[in-house]
Amino acid sequence: MVTSKSEVLVGRIILIVVLVLTLLPLLGMLSAALQSPDRLPTGLAWPTNPHWENFVTAFTVGHVWVLLGSSLLIVVVVVPVSLLFATLAGYALGNLRVRGGRVVLVAMVLGLTIPFEAIIIPLYYQITSYGLLNTQWAIILPLIGLYMPFGVFWMRAHFIGVPRELSEAARVDGAGVLQEFRRIQIPLARPALSALGILLFLWTWNQFLLPLVLVDDPDKRTMAGALGAFQGQYIDALPLLFAAALIVMLPTIIIYVIFQRQFIGALLQGAVKG
Structure with a gap:
């Protein structure tokens, strides 16, 4: 397929427009974060005297080191466990076509339609009955369950596209189900697993509602969840609030920049299979 110069030019213009629209909010937040703490930011204007110390203040006051440890603990448990269960x-x-699989698949699809907000109240009482309220487990366990519908649907979409001839050839060679899964299916699923892992990391790191409702101690929440307490305490100091928001966003931006090739590769692989 030959692409004309006009199509290439239009594609580049669209990419530039999208890039500008993506960066403008970040630049606006940065300019607001560098204003004087006692000033109300207005519009996209670079301050004549940038207050870089706002980031130090937000880092110290927001207990970022403590929140980093709490967020990492939650991510380190949620992401691998969710990947394991979703892959199995x-x-x-997608591959074994187990009996009753259609019913399970329909249940997973229905689970995709349930927003977190719809179950937060019954979830609160359930976590309270387990004695897990105000602990990291009050965030970890619900997130694993809530991620399952999407994770299972995502991995099924990959495995259902793997040629069955590979499984049949492995069985002829004497490989069992676990051997085939470990030696053949998992290496082929690495792009899908990488993309799913990135999504789960971003969703967990930026999780706001569950930590805010289920954990009273801000130091036991995720970084995004603790931003609510920071906002309530420094509602009048908007530059500090913007600085704290940028600190929360920084790890997700770094992770996406590092693993963007794997993420895009998995999406393209899915598009080709479709």
Whole structure:
């Protein structure tokens, strides 16, 4: 397929427009974060005397080091466990075609339609009955369950696209289900696993509602969840609030920049299969 110069030019213009629209909010937040703490930021204007110390203040007052440890603990548990369960279930539904798999798949699709906000009240009482309120487990366990519908659906979409001839050839060579899964299916699923892992990391790191409702101690929340307490304490100091928001966003931006090739590769792989 030959692409004309006009199509290339239009594509580049669209990319530039999207890039500008993406960077403008970040630049606006940065300019607001560098204003004087006692000043109300207005518009996109670079301050004549940037207050870089706002980031130090937000870092110190917001207990960022403590929140980093709490967020990392939650991410380190939620992401691997969710990947494990989603991969096993996706393999069973997409490759093994287990009995009753359609019913499970329909349940997973229905689970995709349930927003977090709809179950937050019953979830609060359930976590309270387990004695896990105000602990990191009050965030970890619900997130693993809430991520399952999407994770299983994502991995099933990958495994269902793997040629069945590979499984049949492995069985002929004497490989069992676990051997085939470990030696053949998992290496082929690395792009899908990488993309899913990135999504789960971003969603967990930026999780705001569950930590805010289920954990009273801000130091036990995720960084995004603790931003609510910071906002309530420094509602009049908007530059500090913008600085804290940028600190929270920084790790997600770094992770996406580092692993963007794997993420885009998995999306393109899915598009080709589709």
